[in-house]
Ligand SMILES: [Zn+2]
């Protein structure tokens with residue numbers, strides 16, 4: 710979603726409020742691609758503080774489906790985004806930019822990019838469908854939350870057992 714800043718940039722101190730809908734249907738983290746199950750409108754407040762500098766307030770919520778790290782079942786993970794930041798149009802004469810300039814392209818504000826960057830920043834390190842999810846059987850792939858499958862998952866070889874311990878510890 711791009712918001713045109715043409716009118717806003719014509720006059721200093723002008724303000725605009727907008728509600729726009731989500732364009733992002735799937736969110737790509739670079740590690741995987743996840744469907745956006747639900748999203749509220751995006752509330753955007755813009756103020757042209759002068760010289761093509763913007764004060765931007767953006768608020769929205771969404772629900773993204775991410776598989777549980779242990780059993781791979783989809784979990785609806787809620788995100789609440791509330792951002793307030795200064796964004797400037799890139800000025801080639803300025804050596805250093807103290808404000809974000811990557812979000813304005815051709816006098817349009819790239820709302821999707823702001824949201825994507827924020828989602829990446831707040832992306833949870835771990836997703837579990839429930840705190841004590843038992844995961845999948847390492848032998849047959851059965852969902853152990855639905856009961857035991859009777860497989861023998863004990864590793865007899867001591868060298869393999871050591872590796873299994875490493876994985877167990879890494880999981881905690
Ligand atoms: Zn799970």
Ligand SMILES: [Zn+2]
Pocket residue numbers: 846847848849850851858859860
């Ligand atoms: Zn099994």
